[in-house]
Amino acid sequence: MxxxxxxxxxxxxxxxxxxxxxxxxxxxxxxxxxxxxxxxxxxxxxxxxxxxxxxxxxxxxxxxxxxxxxxxxxxxxxxxxxxxxxxxxxxxxxxxxxxxxxxGPMPEAMSQLGDKNAARDLARRANVPVVPGSEGVIQSEDEAMRFAHEVGFPVLIKAVAGGGGRGMRVAANDLSLKSALQQAQAEAQAAFGNGDVYLEKYIGQPRHVEVQVIADNHGNVAHLWERDCSVQRRHQKLIEESPSTSISNETREEMCEAARRLIATANYTNAATVEFIVDGEGNYYFIEVNARIQVEHPVTELVTGIDLIKTQILVASGEPLPFTQDDVVQRGASIECRINAEDPDRNFQPSPGKIERLIAPGGFGVRWDSHAHSGYTVPPHYDSMIGKLLVHQPTRQEAIACMKRALSELRVDGIKTTAKLHHEILSHTAFVEGRIDTTFVERTFTNL
The missing domain is CATH 3.40.50.20 (Rossmann fold)
Structure with a gap:
């Protein structure tokens, strides 16, 4: 150790x-x-x-x-x-x-999975469903046009490197494809130093479901079930939960096993998240792998009882996984709200500055992960997230009620935050009934 x-x-x-x-x-x-x-x-x-x-x-x-x-x-x-x-x-x-x-993983595995195009090839070899897409990097506008006409519009342009929605554009016709291709390439080059992009068939109003996986240096690979990250704004996640309401138990088993199989095929070690989109018919497609721990990892910790950071450290030191796949049971329902120093009423304008008073919520099943405190000054130089509010309850209905209560207790004076927006989302009938997708927030809250 x-x-x-x-x-x-x-x-x-x-x-x-x-x-x-x-x-x-x-x-x-x-x-x-x-x-x-x-x-x-x-x-x-x-x-x-x-x-x-x-x-x-x-x-x-x-x-x-x-x-x-x-x-x-x-x-x-x-x-x-x-x-x-x-x-x-x-x-x-x-x-x-x-x-x-x-x-984390070895550099070779990180490079392979960090290149989205190479990761798609690996997924195919591991018999994991992928969204229909170009065979490799798009080399020209003519090549992009040919692919778009083969699979049919709309198409999604995606950067080979990076994430967070940068270097990503949707094109609905020839004219929009030309401008979107140039925009995506320029944005990808500026953000990641790599302007390469590829094309996928665009799946409208999908669910975003990801699977947490961890592997050791002794050949053991286990999945820790899934998280639903469909509540997003401009490809930025706002709320995450587990289990997902968008998939059947049969699909859940298949998807999680597919993620585990992909990571095993890549000879990957340590923590990874395998991301999928799910269409309206319940079909799931691989989109990418995040070769690191994710912001929303505590959602998985709460439903499985496994400390992912400790497990990462144990695995990296050469220890075998301290559990088997059969030991990993999904219990109850967990929800996470990302509390950002942003003003939703002003197009999510960053709100750095001094926190005059911070009162964190508590009570049964509530977790507050944050470095912020009363008197802390939120700097303007970094990501605007100041904390993650999580709940864990026996059922999703109870988790929603608990989260709404916890959000009403949270006090962050001196700066603007996204807490009120989270409460509005959780109160919406569509969210309560699980009728959400990656376009839900922008379709429903039109002022955003």
Missing amino acids: YQRILVANRGEIALRIIRACRELGIETVAVYSAGDEGAHYLDLADEAFCIGPAKSADSYLKIASVISAAEVGNVQAIHPGYGFLAENAHFNEVCRSCNIDFI
Whole structure:
């Protein structure tokens, strides 16, 4: 087992990893930018190093600075969390070349699954359904046109690298395809340094369902059931829940086994999320793999009782999975609301600034994962999420009622947040009845 781990991240996920390490008896080294100086969670680490100015490119994304901190801190491993360098195969390689374990997959598996086109090829080999799409990267406008006319409009243009909806456009005809293709390529190049895109048949109003998988270095691969992430705005997830209301038990079993089979085929180790879309007839299609822990991992922790961060660390240190597939049982219903420092009434404009007062909700089945507190200043430089509010109850109906109660208790004075919007979504008849898809929010709340 490791004696010291460096946490190459910030905010909520850094605190989550520090807590898990402390319970395992592992010391932690935190890194922070000038923009996060004085954050309270840094006091919980055994050591903390400033690695640069507030700008991410000069701090959290600067590989040399992170590695220097790891060497000075005398750590045996680095946990990247999510975002920043978490899916950077080069960083993964640099860590290992410096004899520092990277708590995640090997670089080869990360590269293979990080390229969406290569991941689709792997899914086909693993007999996992994929959305009909181009055979490879689209090389020209003429090639895009040919594919679109073969499968029929509308089509979805997707960046080979990255995620979060960037480099993604829908085209409904020849004219829109030309402009959307250029826009997607330019956005992908700016966001990921890679302008390559491919095309898929667009499936309208799908459900977004993902499967949590984890694998060890001894050939054991297990899925931890699914999460439904269909409540989104512009491809950004707002609410996640488990189990999904959009699939039958038979489909659930098939989809989760398909995800497990894909990860096994890739010779992948550690945590991964295999993402699918589900159409109106209940057919599911693979779309991508996130080769890291995800923001919404606590949803899975609540319904399975498995600590995913601790399991990641155990697996990376060479331990076998401490459970078998038969041990992983889905119990009750869990919902997560991402509380962002944004103003939904002003097109989700970021709302950084000082939190004058923060009162976190509590009670049976309520979990609040956050680094924020009264007096904390939300910096303008990073992702706007200040916390994740989760509930776990015996049934979905009870979970919705519990979440609405918890949201009404949450107080964040001094800045705007998305809490009120979450309450409105949870109160909507369509959400209560499970009649939601990835377009639900924008179709229903037209002011957004």
